[in-house]
């Protein structure tokens with residue numbers, strides 16, 4: 632993936648993603664899929680080799696992946712007019728956000 636890869640929807644660049652680890656929209660998930668996966672592998676690799684890397688970093692990535700996946704699923708469901716399913720996915724997304732916040736407050 633070259634460093635000029637950019638999300639056509641929100642304009643997030645691969646450079647920005649590498650720097651912040653944040654995706655701008657569900658489309659980013661598709662555009663930067665390879666980069667996300669390699670980032671996850673990198674984090675997991677580090678965790679294995681250097682025991683002092685906090686596991687929370689790995690958690691953050693899997694949380695991010697889950698969120699992006701859900702958003703992507705919601706969009707697909709909406710596009711295919713499966714509104715009940717989209718509603719259910721939105722609930723899961725909300726649930727996931729709430730769980731995350733509670734974990735951070737602890």
Ligand SMILES: [Zn+2]
Nearest residue numbers: 638641656659
């Ligand atoms: Zn995007």
